[in-house]
Amino acid sequence: MTIAAFRADLGDIPVEDHPRIVQQRSRDHYWYSPVLKAKLDHVTAEVVVSPRTQEEVKTVLAAAYRHKVAVTPRGAGTGNYGQALPLAGGAMLNLMNLDRVIDIKPDRVRAEAGIVLEKLDQQTRPAVGGELRFHPSTYRMASLGGFIAGGSGGVGSIRWGGLRNLGSILSVKIITCEESPREMELTGEDVLKVAHAYGTNGVIVEAEMPLAPACDWVDIMVGFDDFLAACRFSEAITAQDSLLLKEVAPCAAPIGQDYFNRHKPYIRDGQSVVLIMAAPVAVEPVLIHLAYHGGEVLYRSDKASEEELRRLPPIYELAWNHTTLRALKVDPSITYLQTRYPTLKHVEKIVSILGDELPMHIEMTRQDGAVTFAGLPLVRYTSEARLEEIIAIHEDNGCAVFNPHRYTLEEGGMKRTDAAQLAFKRQADPAGMLNPGKMIAWDDPGFDLNSGRAWLFQGLAATAGAA
Amino acid sequence: MTIAAFRADLGDIPVEDHPRIVQQRSRDHYWYSPVLKAKLDHVTAEVVVSPRTQEEVKTVLAAAYRHKVAVTPRGAGTGNYGQALPLAGGAMLNLMNLDRVIDIKPDRVRAEAGIVLEKLDQQTRPAVGGELRFHPSTYRMASLGGFIAGGSGGVGSIRWGGLRNLGSILSVKIITCEESPREMELTGEDVLKVAHAYGTNGVIVEAEMPLAPACDWVDIMVGFDDFLAACRFSEAITAQDSLLLKEVAPCAAPIGQDYFNRHKPYIRDGQSVVLIMAAPVAVEPVLIHLAYHGGEVLYRSDKASEEELRRLPPIYELAWNHTTLRALKVDPSITYLQTRYPTLKHVEKIVSILGDELPMHIEMTRQDGAVTFAGLPLVRYTSEARLEEIIAIHEDNGCAVFNPHRYTLEEGGMKRTDAAQLAFKRQADPAGMLNPGKMIAWDDPGFDLNSGRAWLFQGLAATAGAA
Ligand SMILES: Cc1cc2nc3c(=O)[nH]c(=O)nc-3n(C[C@H](O)[C@H](O)[C@H](O)COP(=O)(O)OP(=O)(O)OC[C@H]3O[C@@H](n4cnc5c(N)ncnc54)[C@H](O)[C@@H]3O)c2cc1C
Ligand SMILES: Cc1cc2nc3c(=O)[nH]c(=O)nc-3n(C[C@H](O)[C@H](O)[C@H](O)COP(=O)(O)OP(=O)(O)OC[C@H]3O[C@@H](n4cnc5c(N)ncnc54)[C@H](O)[C@@H]3O)c2cc1C
Numbered sequence: 001m002t003i004a005a006f007r008a009d010l011g012d013i014p015v016e017d018h019p020r021i022v023q024q025r026s027r028d029h030y031w032y033s034p035v036l037k038a039k040l041d042h043v044t045a046e047v048v049v050s051p052r053t054q055e056e057v058k059t060v061l062a063a064a065y066r067h068k069v070a071v072t073p074r075g076a077g078t079g080n081y082g083q084a085l086p087l088a089g090g091a092m093l094n095l096m097n098l099d100r101v102i103d104i105k106p107d108r109v110r111a112e113a114g115i116v117l118e119k120l121d122q123q124t125r126p127a128v129g130g131e132l133r134f135h136p137s138t139y140r141m142a143s144l145g146g147f148i149a150g151g152s153g154g155v156g157s158i159r160w161g162g163l164r165n166l167g168s169i170l171s172v173k174i175i176t177c178e179e180s181p182r183e184m185e186l187t188g189e190d191v192l193k194v195a196h197a198y199g200t201n202g203v204i205v206e207a208e209m210p211l212a213p214a215c216d217w218v219d220i221m222v223g224f225d226d227f228l229a230a231c232r233f234s235e236a237i238t239a240q241d242s243l244l245l246k247e248v249a250p251c252a253a254p255i256g257q258d259y260f261n262r263h264k265p266y267i268r269d270g271q272s273v274v275l276i277m278a279a280p281v282a283v284e285p286v287l288i289h290l291a292y293h294g295g296e297v298l299y300r301s302d303k304a305s306e307e308e309l310r311r312l313p314p315i316y317e318l319a320w321n322h323t324t325l326r327a328l329k330v331d332p333s334i335t336y337l338q339t340r341y342p343t344l345k346h347v348e349k350i351v352s353i354l355g356d357e358l359p360m361h362i363e364m365t366r367q368d369g370a371v372t373f374a375g376l377p378l379v380r381y382t383s384e385a386r387l388e389e390i391i392a393i394h395e396d397n398g399c400a401v402f403n404p405h406r407y408t409l410e411e412g413g414m415k416r417t418d419a420a421q422l423a424f425k426r427q428a429d430p431a432g433m434l435n436p437g438k439m440i441a442w443d444d445p446g447f448d449l450n451s452g453r454a455w456l457f458q459g460l461a462a463t464a465g466a467a
Numbered sequence: 468m469t470i471a472a473f474r475a476d477l478g479d480i481p482v483e484d485h486p487r488i489v490q491q492r493s494r495d496h497y498w499y500s501p502v503l504k505a506k507l508d509h510v511t512a513e514v515v516v517s518p519r520t521q522e523e524v525k526t527v528l529a530a531a532y533r534h535k536v537a538v539t540p541r542g543a544g545t546g547n548y549g550q551a552l553p554l555a556g557g558a559m560l561n562l563m564n565l566d567r568v569i570d571i572k573p574d575r576v577r578a579e580a581g582i583v584l585e586k587l588d589q590q591t592r593p594a595v596g597g598e599l600r601f602h603p604s605t606y607r608m609a610s611l612g613g614f615i616a617g618g619s620g621g622v623g624s625i626r627w628g629g630l631r632n633l634g635s636i637l638s639v640k641i642i643t644c645e646e647s648p649r650e651m652e653l654t655g656e657d658v659l660k661v662a663h664a665y666g667t668n669g670v671i672v673e674a675e676m677p678l679a680p681a682c683d684w685v686d687i688m689v690g691f692d693d694f695l696a697a698c699r700f701s702e703a704i705t706a707q708d709s710l711l712l713k714e715v716a717p718c719a720a721p722i723g724q725d726y727f728n729r730h731k732p733y734i735r736d737g738q739s740v741v742l743i744m745a746a747p748v749a750v751e752p753v754l755i756h757l758a759y760h761g762g763e764v765l766y767r768s769d770k771a772s773e774e775e776l777r778r779l780p781p782i783y784e785l786a787w788n789h790t791t792l793r794a795l796k797v798d799p800s801i802t803y804l805q806t807r808y809p810t811l812k813h814v815e816k817i818v819s820i821l822g823d824e825l826p827m828h829i830e831m832t833r834q835d836g837a838v839t840f841a842g843l844p845l846v847r848y849t850s851e852a853r854l855e856e857i858i859a860i861h862e863d864n865g866c867a868v869f870n871p872h873r874y875t876l877e878e879g880g881m882k883r884t885d886a887a888q889l890a891f892k893r894q895a896d897p898a899g900m901l902n903p904g905k906m907i908a909w910d911d912p913g914f915d916l917n918s919g920r921a922w923l924f925q926g927l928a929a930t931a932g933a934a
Contacts, residue, residue, distance in 0.1 A: 106596075107682070107746065107747060107748050108748060129573075129596060129680075133709075159708065160708055160709060161707065161708035161709045162709075165707050165708060165709035165710075166707065166709060166710075166752040166755060166756070167707065167709035167710045167711075167748065167749055167751075167752035168709040170748060170751075187751065188751055188752070188755050189755050210711075210748045212680075213596075213679075213680040215574070238836060239835045239836025239837070240628065240632050240633065240634060240835070240836070241626065241627055241628035241632060241833040241834075241835075241836060242600075242627060242628045242629075242632035242633060242634035242635040243632075243633075243634045244634075244677075279574065280574060281574050281575060281634065281637060281677045282634055284654065284655055285633040285634035285655070288633060288655050288656050289633070366708040366836075367708075368706045368707070368708075369705060369706025369707070369708060369833075369837070369838040370706070370836070370837065370838075371836040371837075
């Protein structure tokens with residue numbers, strides 16, 4: 001048996017094969033999508049392998065190559081496109097034990113891939129007064145490697161852009177899946193080959209990330225009677241380059257009242273809210289803008305009681321896909337979309353067409369220098385057909401959709417696979433053992449790399465801004 | 468004699484009355500403009516008063532009010548719109564002796580108005596690892612109070628916007644010119660009343676400024692055969708929010724060859740250059756973008772020899788109005804304009820119309836969240852009439868001009884005087900003794916406050932983004 005032979009080559013590297021535990025570790029948050037849930041519920045690996053060192057990762061990958069066992073890298077399993085689901089069975093490669101911080105400099109940090117993002121900041125803050133520029137809202141669970149391989153941006157992207165931007169990841173060390181696995185250090189634009197590639201072209205064991213100055217961010221929640229007024233305010237403060245902000249997210253009523261359980265008492269019926277993280281120096285100017293826009297302060301962490309600070313989650317855990325998570329916990333029929341609204345007019349149009357079928361949630365971001373409405377609207381799901389209609393309504397109105405109901409790189413639409421990446425996978429994973437089934441262009445050589453759609457990770461030439 | 472009576476009330480506060488020295492101290496860099504030079508050359512004060520403490524500033528202002536002596540505040544006199552010229556004679560108020568740093572916090576600094584900006588950073592860097600977010604290219608001479616009262620932005624505005632943005636100045640302490648001069652602490656949007664008001668409505672004695680993380684900025688000069696390619700590259704890197712940049716300025720040939728004396732040997736004939744200051748983490752990505760855009764590295768301070776570092780001025784002293792200064796030193800017939808090009812197409816259009824009559828110099832900035840081409844083109848001056856034509860060509864092509872050939876606030880077009888500011892001047896300077904002649908709306912109650920032109924300092928409601 002392949003798996004038995006594979007295991008035999010692992011020495012004393014910990015292996016788990018209890019079916020229930022293995023199944024649990026074969027999942028991520030794919031169940032946010034009813035579409036993925038129906039398609040992927042049965043998927044499971046046969047074992048979970050948990051190397052403790054980079055040398056052990058090499059041993060695992062050599063054995064996988066030798067015995068043709070599929071290997072799916074896994075961090076905390078918080079991805080929500082099913083990107084960590086082992087479509088071909090085989091082994092889950094649990095990287096959470098590789099969690100050393102290697103080097104901290106005033107403007108950058110180098111660490112192993114399994115470190116939890118919050119733990120990383122807990123070391124860089126006292127050491128050099130720095131913190132990650134941005135993190136997913138799963139900050140307290142997600143791993144560095146999982147974020148790079150599976151994420152795109154998050155809390156802080158309002159100022160620093162996303163992982164797709166050159167300069168957001170300084171360096172990545174991967175191990176290849178070959179007869180004799182090699183270490184490769186990727187820097188410069190080569191980093192973009194493995195960013196958001198779902199671990200299909202190398203196992204990330206270390207990364208070097210730039211740091212931003214650490215800050216005692218103030219959580220602020222403000223309320224508006226009118227959602228579009230909330231959006232106008234959000235756009236205005238985001239556009240003020242003088243305001244050091246880490247998060248601005250307008251959420252239409254009734255998201256706050258119905259799904260933000262702990263913050264509910266602060267929110268009046270019918271109020272739309274904006275979730276804000278501001279540097280102390282930015283708080284006063286933000287409140288001045290708020291007054292001009294007719295909004296009202298509902299909560300400020302810098303004026304909160306000890307008891308409130310203990311009871312309430314940080315505001316970023318209401319934002320990004322935590323908005324979806326909180327809604328799902330209350331109403332399991334809810335799902336979501338990922339969209340991009342070029343202007344406020346586009347938001348207004350979509351809201352006017354879809355109303356409460358699509359409770360609107362927007363994350364203000366900077367994309368390629370422009371203030372952008374990145375949408376993560378909730379969807380009151382009825383059928384896959386209607387979901388497709390909602391997507392079509394967006395596209396017909398000039399709003400891009402990055403479909404979170406697809407588990408392949410290309411169909412998800414975040415990352416464009418290009419010739420350079422395919423060539424790189426041939427080097428790093430010549431037998432196609434790494435997370436098989438996630439890169440269509442690998443399995444289907446006839447796949448059109450140049451389909452005309454919108455991609456968040458544009459591929460190398462476009463990302464570097466070439467004409 | 469008024470001045471004699473005024474002097475008699477000053478006690479032992481130092482007063483200078485040697486005509487040549489007084490005349491020297493009655494000037495700023497107004498002579499950048501042949502128009503202002505013709506109009507203002509004869510202007511001089513009668514004395515220069517140099518208080519050493521804030522109490523002494525009060526004594527001076529009380530005496531000025533009592534004896535109706537005009538008072539023109541002065542920092543280093545590096546302003547270049549003639550805004551520090553004493554149109555009504557009287558006294559220059561030299562504030563350079565008020566140069567104490569009062570309080571340094573991790574994210575902000577409070578200091579007296581006369582401190583030179585570079586000296587301020589020299590204290591905040593070792594203390595908290597912070598530096599001013601942006602500074603004029605006259606960093607090594609200009610005072611904090613003069614920058615606030617007379618400047619707009621500069622090196623660092625590419626990331627942090629300008630002085631006009633709420634949040635760029637946290638607090639300002641002024642002294643009024645009344646019978647009993649009062650101290651007033653202005654915070655929030657009240658700060659905007661005295662920002663870029665030429666000292667017409669209060670003498671700034673202290674200010675609190677937000678800090679950005681200090682950084683060992685790398686000076687880079689790159690070259691392009693084609694100026695528009697240089698602009699495309701400049702726009703592309705500015706738009707990458709992931710790249711920590713402090714300065715990006717494309718300068719068309721032959722600016723580099725003809726006017727950058729010390730850097731000349733690095734520049735090939737016909738090359739346009741881009742002046743860049745990048746954080747160490749941003750250098751590699753910038754060079755990758757450069758390669759995509761077909762540019763070439765001419766100079767990098769992080770690879771320079773000791774001798775080069777000693778010999779060459781910092782790159783920011785080629786930028787902003789230092790470009791103009793360097794050109795003027797070589798060719799006294801040159802002057803300049805301040806413009807705003809909404810897009811690269813606008814730059815292209817103006818360059819195609821005016822060619823070498825207007826050697827193009829652009830400062831990449833962020834204005835209200837958008838990457839913006841702020842122009843400081845040189846002008847090969849022939850006559851005032853032709854200068855007006857060049858301005859008209861800009862305006863006819865949708866490019867705003869902030870006319871640096873005007874010494875009043877309103878005609879310069881940077882700052883819109885509004886009712887709130889006029890009301891404030893009535894409180895802070897009821898007799899109109901402070902820098903008389905610079906605010907038209909004060910002298911001419913019939914002045915139209917709402918003329919439809921473009922203003923950099925929009926006035927309060929618009930700045931706060933109200934609809
Ligand atoms: C509530 C919620 C909120 C979220 N918010 C955000 C957000 O704000 N921004 C955002 O970008 N994402 C967000 N996500 C998605 C996800 O949490 C993040 O992308 C997270 O960083 C993934 O990290 P992880 O360790 O859980 O990765 P996993 O889910 O374990 O893995 C993600 C992908 O990376 C691969 N992988 C993992 N580790 C490695 C490695 N070392 N080498 C190679 N491949 C590897 C996996 O195979 C998988 O394809 C959210 C998800 C949830 C459930
Ligand atoms: C080569 C060159 C480059 C420049 N580059 C830039 C640039 O990049 N960005 C930019 O914004 N400007 C620039 N300038 C303009 C000028 O240097 C700056 O605005 C500078 O900050 C002015 O400071 P100062 O101390 O010299 O002020 P001054 O010239 O002495 O005064 C400027 C104005 O402020 C008033 N004033 C001075 N001190 C006070 C006070 N304490 N209270 C009240 N009013 C006061 C004066 O009356 C005057 O109206 C440049 C000028 C030159 C010559």
